[in-house]
Amino acid sequence: MAAKPEIITIANQKGGVGKTTTVANLAASLADKGKLILVIDCDYQANVTSLLCGDQQLKHKEKSFTHAIKHDLTVDKVVVPTPFKNIDLVASNRELDDLREQLAGQPNQFRLVDLMLDCKQARNYDYILIDTHPSLDCFFQSAIAASKHYIIPLFPEADSSRGLAHQLQAVNKVKRYLNPNLNFLGCVITKYDRYNATHQKFETLIRHFGKENDIPVFKANIPSSHSIAAAAAHNLPLYHYKRESPASLAYAKIAKEIMNLAAAQDGGRKKNSVRKKSSREFLEIAAEL
Ligand code: ATP
Numbered sequence: 001m002a003a004k005p006e007i008i009t010i011a012n013q014k015g016g017v018g019k020t021t022t023v024a025n026l027a028a029s030l031a032d033k034g035k036l037i038l039v040i041d042c043d044y045q046a047n048v049t050s051l052l053c054g055d056q057q058l059k060h061k062e063k064s065f066t067h068a069i070k071h072d073l074t075v076d077k078v079v080v081p082t083p084f085k086n087i088d089l090v091a092s093n094r095e096l097d098d099l100r101e102q103l104a105g106q107p108n109q110f111r112l113v114d115l116m117l118d119c120k121q122a123r124n125y126d127y128i129l130i131d132t133h134p135s136l137d138c139f140f141q142s143a144i145a146a147s148k149h150y151i152i153p154l155f156p157e158a159d160s161s162r163g164l165a166h167q168l169q170a171v172n173k174v175k176r177y178l179n180p181n182l183n184f185l186g187c188v189i190t191k192y193d194r195y196n197a198t199h200q201k202f203e204t205l206i207r208h209f210g211k212e213n214d215i216p217v218f219k220a221n222i223p224s225s226h227s228i229a230a231a232a233a234h235n236l237p238l239y240h241y242k243r244e245s246p247a248s249l250a251y252a253k254i255a256k257e258i259m260n261l262a263a264a265q266d267g268g269r270k271k272n273s274v275r276k277k278s279s280r281e282f283l284e285i286a287a288e289l
């Protein structure tokens with residue numbers, strides 16, 4: 001059994017690759033397996049907040065990641081339940097974007113998530129899934145610094161595949177300095193159309209690149225599905241809209257892979273722990289990102 005909580009950041013600086021959809025549907029699948037889940041929305045677009053709790057949640061400013069950062073609060077002060085069993089949320093809102101500049105140059109900007117999770121309630125969750133903005137902003141870096149694992153969703157087309165190497169480089173810089181024990185759980189190929197020759201070609205390339213460079217890729221691809229947008233329009237993860245749809249079943253398979261991988265990699269890491277550098281040390285290299 002893996003040590004609680006398993007903190008997983010879902011990241012890709014490329015927009016629209018399925019980060020938020022992956023967070024919501026993995027949360028739903030893991031929750032369905034009886035796991036207690038916290039979703040943290042670190043993206044000022046607040047898409048996973050709207051998906052799980054509706055737009056009205058955006059008005060509750062005091063219950064948000066933004067409010068926690070501004071007032072140095074821990075997760076227990078800002079967490080909200082969602083309509084879905086076993087899933088709680090730390091919501092986001094547009095104001096998070098304004099905080100970015102104010103935080104620039106402060107050593108703590110890379111430990112925001114870490115500090116927020118420093119309380120008893122955080123330790124009760126089995127999995128904490130962090131949704132990030134498509135950039136390398138300080139919230140992304142803070143999420144990576146606080147996580148045990150990360151996942152990169154990408155779709156099987158030229159731009160996305162080219163971006164993978166850059167994304168890995170960016171994560172590795174944060175990892176090297178702030179979180180040497182961070183594990184890469186793998187790439188998730190999203191919006192996959194198995195009848196599309198370009199998708200077939202890029203899936204093969206991604207898997208080949210993965211093998212050559214020791215980069216894991218989840219076995220299941222997430223098929224392209226109109227139901228994902230339809231589910232989002234109803235403020236539902238696909239899992240709660242069309243549970244038996246191919247995309248939903250693919251997310252359930254990945255959730256199972258994650259449970260196995262997280263437990264296995266957790267064991268390996270304990271034997272091999274490395275000192276994190278301080279946020280102040282990291283400030284010196286952050287400008288390169
Ligand atoms: P951003 O970078 O803006 O945060 P994102 O990476 O979080 O975007 P999503 O919001 O999850 O991406 O998805 C982008 C769009 O693609 C949404 O309209 C979503 O409904 C759609 N989408 C996601 N996954 C799939 C899929 N498997 N099949 C079809 N459409 C999908």
Ligand code: MG
Nearest residue numbers: 019020043047
């Ligand atoms: Mg998103």
